[in-house]
Amino acid sequence: MKNNLATWDISEKDYPKNGSQKDKLKFFVKYAILAPSGHNTQPWSFGLDDEAMVINVYADRTRALPVIDPDDRELIISCGAAIANLTIAMKYFEYIPEIKFFPDIADNDLLACIRPLMGYEPAENDKKLFKAIKQRHTNRLPFAEDKIDPYLLQKLVSVVSEDRITLFVIDNDEKREEVIKLIEQGDRLQAANKSFCRELAQWVHPNRKDSKDGIPGYAFGLGDLVSFGTPFFIGNLNWGDIQAGRDRNLIKGSPVLAILVSNSYNPLDWLNTGIALEKLLLKAASEGIAASYLNQPVEIPELNEQLKNMLNLKGHPNLIIRMGYGKEVKPTPRREVDDVIK
Numbered sequence: 389m390k391n392n393l394a395t396w397d398i399s400e401k402d403y404p405k406n407g408s409q410k411d412k413l414k415f416f417v418k419y420a421i422l423a424p425s426g427h428n429t430q431p432w433s434f435g436l437d438d439e440a441m442v443i444n445v446y447a448d449r450t451r452a453l454p455v456i457d458p459d460d461r462e463l464i465i466s467c468g469a470a471i472a473n474l475t476i477a478m479k480y481f482e483y484i485p486e487i488k489f490f491p492d493i494a495d496n497d498l499l500a501c502i503r504p505l506m507g508y509e510p511a512e513n514d515k516k517l518f519k520a521i522k523q524r525h526t527n528r529l530p531f532a533e534d535k536i537d538p539y540l541l542q543k544l545v546s547v548v549s550e551d552r553i554t555l556f557v558i559d560n561d562e563k564r565e566e567v568i569k570l571i572e573q574g575d576r577l578q579a580a581n582k583s584f585c586r587e588l589a590q591w592v593h594p595n596r597k598d599s600k601d602g603i604p605g606y607a608f609g610l611g612d613l614v615s616f617g618t619p620f621f622i623g624n625l626n627w628g629d630i631q632a633g634r635d636r637n638l639i640k641g642s643p644v645l646a647i648l649v650s651n652s653y654n655p656l657d658w659l660n661t662g663i664a665l666e667k668l669l670l671k672a673a674s675e676g677i678a679a680s681y682l683n684q685p686v687e688i689p690e691l692n693e694q695l696k697n698m699l700n701l702k703g704h705p706n707l708i709i710r711m712g713y714g715k716e717v718k719p720t721p722r723r724e725v726d727d728v729i730k
């Protein structure tokens with residue numbers, strides 16, 4: 389396995405059952421860092437307090453994406469996804485995760501303080517979610533035509549409601565077409581925005597690069613040679629029409645198009661969105677269902693307003709995802725656990 393993928397090579401058998409508190413906390417963090425994040429920036433860090441047996445989760449705003457994500461909304465969502473993995477790992481190893489969100493009003497980078505309390509008995513679903521942490525990967529390839537069973541889809545909808553987030557499934561063909569048009573418009577606007585392209589080009593890498601963050605070309609289905617030129621292509625050519633056509637086809641062929649909606653527009657709701665997102669993706673992965681994102685209309689304020697009005701959404705759209713059955717894809721790089729522990 390390539391060096392920058394080594395973090396995926398983790399096994400539950402390596403759990404330090406007889407190790408120190410610190411070893412255990414560190415082991416949980418190894419699962420947290422496998423979470424998805426915008427542009428694979430991995431904008432998190434962790435403080436381990438072994439005396440109090442607590443993990444502090446921090447936003448690492450040096451990894452922010454100021455053009456695409458000026459309020460750090462997606463950054464906080466990404467940290468929420470890492471928190472979900474932490475709690476799922478704790479439950480698997482028989483701890484009840486006690487979480488305090490934003491425990492220090494003077495420090496808005498400290499997002500959560502999580503204390504594992506002994507005495508949990510993991511249910512079958514907890515075990516499935518845990519095993520799915522290593523199976524979940526963003527899948528940007530076309531999906532098969534197979535529909536998702538309505539009963540299973542309903543279960544996925546319930547998963548996010550546990551964290552007071554709504555999964556709004558767009559099941560009306562006319563509305564779907566309108567959302568596709570907004571996504572296409574978003575592609576063209578983003579590709580025409582030089583600052584957006586420069587930012588994206590910094591995080592998309594040739595397949596052979598050893599970077600521990602960012603998105604390798606293979607995650608977009610690109611071969612080694614083409615991936616070599618991708619950062620230049622993104623930064624210098626107008627690719628809006630190409631991307632718009634590609635996204636239209638991907639969505640047309642996806643059994644489910646849905647939006648994650650939060651009640652309010654604030655960091656706590658973004659954290660909950662991230663937790664709900666990761667639980668949703670893990671539940672889906674455990675059932676063989678893959679997902680990828682088409683967030684363009686949410687990231688552009690004018691289009692976001694149109695999206696809300698068009699679908700009569702009661703709340704704030706945060707992420708647009710498509711789901712379906714796809715071919716297996718490779719994991720993407722991660723920084724190592726020692727790089728993210730304060």
Ligand SMILES: Cc1cc2nc3c(=O)[nH]c(=O)nc-3n(C[C@H](O)[C@H](O)[C@H](O)COP(=O)(O)O)c2cc1C
Pocket residue numbers: 422423424425426427428462463465466469524525526527528602603680681682683684719720
């Ligand atoms: C908040 C958030 C926003 C994301 N937005 C997009 C997006 O707009 N387009 C996309 O292709 N992937 C998006 N992703 C997926 C990330 O690029 C992906 O998680 C990252 O590259 C790591 O890869 P992995 O999910 O396969 O582990 C997003 C992920 C998160 C958590």
